[in-house]
Amino acid sequence: MESLLNTSSTMLFTAFILYLVATFIFSFTIKDKNKERKRTEFAGKLAITLTIIGFLSQLIYFITRWMASGHAPVSNMFEFVTFLGMCLVLAFIIIYFIYKLNVLGLFALPIAMIFIAYASIFPTEIAPLVPSLKSHWLYIHVTTVALGSGILFISFVAGLIYLIHGIDQSVRSARTISLEIVLYIIFLIIGFIVISSVFGAMHYNASFEYQSNGKTLQSEYHLPPIAAPHDGKLLTEDAMKPWFEVPTWMHGADAGKKFNTVIWSFLTGTVLYALVRLLCRKRIGAAIQPLLKNVKPDLVDEINYRSVAIGFPVFTLGGLIFASIWAQEAWGRFWGWDPKEVWALVTWFFYAAYLHLRLSRGWHGEKSAWLAVAGFGIILFNLIVVNLVLAGLHSYA
Amino acid sequence: MNHIKCECGHVNPEGTVLCEACGKPIAENQHIDGNDKKKLLNMRYEGSARRSTTYNKTIIDKIWNFFSSVKVGVWLIVLALIASGIGTIFPQEQYIPSDAISRDPQIFYPETYGIFGKIFYQLGFHNLYSSWWYLILIALIGVSLVVCSLDRFVPLYKALKRQKPKRHETFINRQRFYSETDHVSSEDLNTVKERLLQQRYKITEEDGHIVAEKGRFSRWGPYVNHIGLIIILIAALLRITPFMYLNEYLWVREGEVKVVPGTDGEYYIENKEFVLDTYAEDDERFKDAIAKQGRVIPSNFQTNAIIYQAEDQEVIGAETKLNKITDDEISMNHPVKFGGYTLYQQGYQLNEFSKMTFKIYEMNDPDADVLGEFTVDLFNPKTEYKLDNGFKVEVTEYYPDYIITEDGISSKTKDSNNPAFVFKLFPPNSEESEISFVGNVLGAVEGLGIDPTVVELQPMGNVIGSFAPSVDPTGENNYRILIDSIDFDRKSGLSVKRDRTLPLFIIGALIFMIGVVQGMYWQHRRIWIHPKKQGILLAGHTNKNWFGLKKDIEKAIENTPIQMVKDQNNE
Numbered sequence A: 001m002e003s004l005l006n007t008s009s010t011m012l013f014t015a016f017i018l019y020l021v022a023t024f025i026f027s028f029t030i031k032d033k034n035k036e037r038k039r040t041e042f043a044g045k046l047a048i049t050l051t052i053i054g055f056l057s058q059l060i061y062f063i064t065r066w067m068a069s070g071h072a073p074v075s076n077m078f079e080f081v082t083f084l085g086m087c088l089v090l091a092f093i094i095i096y097f098i099y100k101l102n103v104l105g106l107f108a109l110p111i112a113m114i115f116i117a118y119a120s121i122f123p124t125e126i127a128p129l130v131p132s133l134k135s136h137w138l139y140i141h142v143t144t145v146a147l148g149s150g151i152l153f154i155s156f157v158a159g160l161i162y163l164i165h166g167i168d169q170s171v172r173s174a175r176t177i178s179l180e181i182v183l184y185i186i187f188l189i190i191g192f193i194v195i196s197s198v199f200g201a202m203h204y205n206a207s208f209e210y211q212s213n214g215k216t217l218q219s220e221y222h223l224p225p226i227a228a229p230h231d232g233k234l235l236t237e238d239a240m241k242p243w244f245e246v247p248t249w250m251h252g253a254d255a256g257k258k259f260n261t262v263i264w265s266f267l268t269g270t271v272l273y274a275l276v277r278l279l280c281r282k283r284i285g286a287a288i289q290p291l292l293k294n295v296k297p298d299l300v301d302e303i304n305y306r307s308v309a310i311g312f313p314v315f316t317l318g319g320l321i322f323a324s325i326w327a328q329e330a331w332g333r334f335w336g337w338d339p340k341e342v343w344a345l346v347t348w349f350f351y352a353a354y355l356h357l358r359l360s361r362g363w364h365g366e367k368s369a370w371l372a373v374a375g376f377g378i379i380l381f382n383l384i385v386v387n388l389v390l391a392g393l394h395s396y397a
Numbered sequence B: 001m002n003h004i005k006c007e008c009g010h011v012n013p014e015g016t017v018l019c020e021a022c023g024k025p026i027a028e029n030q031h032i033d034g035n036d037k038k039k040l041l042n043m044r045y046e047g048s049a050r051r052s053t054t055y056n057k058t059i060i061d062k063i064w065n066f067f068s069s070v071k072v073g074v075w076l077i078v079l080a081l082i083a084s085g086i087g088t089i090f091p092q093e094q095y096i097p098s099d100a101i102s103r104d105p106q107i108f109y110p111e112t113y114g115i116f117g118k119i120f121y122q123l124g125f126h127n128l129y130s131s132w133w134y135l136i137l138i139a140l141i142g143v144s145l146v147v148c149s150l151d152r153f154v155p156l157y158k159a160l161k162r163q164k165p166k167r168h169e170t171f172i173n174r175q176r177f178y179s180e181t182d183h184v185s186s187e188d189l190n191t192v193k194e195r196l197l198q199q200r201y202k203i204t205e206e207d208g209h210i211v212a213e214k215g216r217f218s219r220w221g222p223y224v225n226h227i228g229l230i231i232i233l234i235a236a237l238l239r240i241t242p243f244m245y246l247n248e249y250l251w252v253r254e255g256e257v258k259v260v261p262g263t264d265g266e267y268y269i270e271n272k273e274f275v276l277d278t279y280a281e282d283d284e285r286f287k288d289a290i291a292k293q294g295r296v297i298p299s300n301f302q303t304n305a306i307i308y309q310a311e312d313q314e315v316i317g318a319e320t321k322l323n324k325i326t327d328d329e330i331s332m333n334h335p336v337k338f339g340g341y342t343l344y345q346q347g348y349q350l351n352e353f354s355k356m357t358f359k360i361y362e363m364n365d366p367d368a369d370v371l372g373e374f375t376v377d378l379f380n381p382k383t384e385y386k387l388d389n390g391f392k393v394e395v396t397e398y399y400p401d402y403i404i405t406e407d408g409i410s411s412k413t414k415d416s417n418n419p420a421f422v423f424k425l426f427p428p429n430s431e432e433s434e435i436s437f438v439g440n441v442l443g444a445v446e447g448l449g450i451d452p453t454v455v456e457l458q459p460m461g462n463v464i465g466s467f468a469p470s471v472d473p474t475g476e477n478n479y480r481i482l483i484d485s486i487d488f489d490r491k492s493g494l495s496v497k498r499d500r501t502l503p504l505f506i507i508g509a510l511i512f513m514i515g516v517v518q519g520m521y522w523q524h525r526r527i528w529i530h531p532k533k534q535g536i537l538l539a540g541h542t543n544k545n546w547f548g549l550k551k552d553i554e555k556a557i558e559n560t561p562i563q564m565v566k567d568q569n570n571e
């Protein structure tokens, strides 16, 4: 048991390192001067091989964890987000073999790594399943949704490449600002991961006692409290004194803690962003742009569309149909307008709209790229905000 | 109807943009698909005559045209998307948590979410998904879907059926993929044909003109999937009727036999035993997680039940005779089915108070001599209890589910989940009475650190009551009333469903999936070879996946003098 779990986490770590190395090697492929054809081709092959090995080690992580816990490891936030990262890699591998486009790896793998790192912020213990989650349909549903999302993520990757490559960075415009905001948000997520890991490694803890719905509750802060719960009392003695209390209307369970985490992520993400920006002395988008000189925008646009075309049916199957079958088995109602279900429907509507817009002439290229970015945002919203804030039946954390 | 005769001899219906047979642009209709402003031809519906682009006179035309516009369709979808999202800002009425301040929406939303909650409630967003305007929005999507599909499917079908290999030159050179080659030998052409056949293209020839085609059936994908969606919408509509969809809830105590609601007295259920299993705290796999959560986690709950069917009564008023039909374990994810009905395990309650016995003592009596005893049946409490030795107890207040909040004492539900009493005690032969408050056993239990939702209190029934408070509000009482013993009941919450729309939903979903896969995982690809003097013109078109088409063409013309097609989109 212990040894299985050890193997499992070692394999996950190995996968992470392999993705990192593969990203690094992919970065050698994008110069593509004609003289160096052979070398870039070799680098591309090496990088995709490493990616596949990385994927296989993550697969071993998955299987061994399954063996250790006795249920498919997709039942809490850590397990699900990790799995989502793995699906993104799988989708990348599939699309890579269709289009052989190295630059995709340069963006897809770091995003997969961000997913895995983000997952590791959540508790990693194997948790017991409550009765409603004990169903094969649940596994089938969750894995299919994750796979569909992974494929849809590739359209985001392609869209992002399209935008960074194509947007005129010589003058400031609404488009450069929007792109910069997208990149800034990625920094915020990294900021969240960094700051949580730092204080996590220190085992930082500060407890508050506060009132909610007439009950006295405790909140365990793992980041120094800038914002305290409304009417909260600090129990830990040597902890930092909070700067302020969250307003009254934020009084759900742990609302103060969540808001505090958001503040920290903003602070850290902004500092990271500012540092990188100072180093580059230009917009991050403008700094990456020269690397993408050789990108063929038409091909990237086609990949954007193609991944939606491939991902949409898979997402529908997993997110709506299998989900309904499971809900029918568990509660006798295949659809219940639970927030998580509604957001799956929103995602589905969104990509349906995308597909219909692609039917008309003006929506190819840049507009599609922006749509792909928005779609990614909606899926992440469902994963993060709905799980942690709007919380319904599926609430993992 | 005006028909348009093309120079190739084919007679096209009015409104045709590209001749159905040879593809030659029909001069007066080029504005319809915007071809007059572009070099490339718009190939979406093969330039066929659609009703929506042909007629626009009567009101019916106008309505038809409105709904057949994809732009309108996309707007409807986007509106539905936004509306759906709004409904998740706060919980819907049915998801108001049971420990909320109040389950009355009028109180819950403003109290919990302040001014935004109030607005949310007043706009009716707490029942958004069954609001008339949301349903209309969904219905409009349905109408749009039908009109849009009819408008395009029929002409598209005809155009694809009537197409000929021999195409007009302007049709060929205004395709996105196009090339000209001046000299091509017939051997080379044969090689190309051979290779196209190998790639599973279907080849048709006419006077040296060739069209190679594959995957045409994928063009029907969208229409198939829209049919699936329509079936789902119809199923959803039917579900509103009780004949098609029935949903009831039932609580049944251990040992109890109850009629299953919604079955017109045909079926009965007996709860033989209710079982609750929890994860052991020292379970090797889960101990860390359980310790972190700090509470007992259920692993399974189930009702061991017998289902009976009532025999038709011959004599009215005679006792119903029950025939056992199944004996089953109902648990989460394992519903039991009988006679078209399904019973789902939904909830449970371990510690419902069924009986409480009280004893009366003299205040501060060191020997604790019992002066009187009475038992309250909590499902049927009396208002007055007369004891043998002359004591009389009046129940002035009974809170079956006691809770104390800022607004004072109240009962959360009507079920005896946590009874509390205000008694008026009349000693023998006395008109004077004294008041005592007894109850809130759960408060005492929780104070001891026991979680009554997963721990059974029955075994502690004889001692647990002594932890409950007995309050003398005046401080002048001569007697005390204490809880002596408690009986608990375990009841199981089951929902009863009969859903005759399920098969329709399943068929709809299946057709939808077939349609999307058909349309997305295959593509319609065509390659035209048009002889010109000693050479050829080569053109290609696909509805999606141009990358794939390009590879097909590359493979077909490899090592021949034929020029690779250029993507004229980039020019």
Ligand code: HEM
Binding pocket: A349, A352, A355, A356, A358, A359, B067, B068, B069, B070, B071, B072, B073, B074, B076, B077, B141, B142, B144, B145, B148, B149, B152, B219, B221, B222, B223, B225, B226, B229, B516, B519, B520
């Ligand atoms: C939520 C509802 C809808 C879904 C899920 C849906 C789904 C789809 C899908 C997957 C396609 C294939 C797209 C492609 O091949 O790229 C499609 C095509 C199409 N849809 Fe819808 N659709 C919906 C609603 C509508 C509505 C309301 C309209 C009417 C305006 C409409 C009109 C069309 C048309 C005209 C096509 C193209 C047909 C063709 O390629 O020949 N759809 N739809």
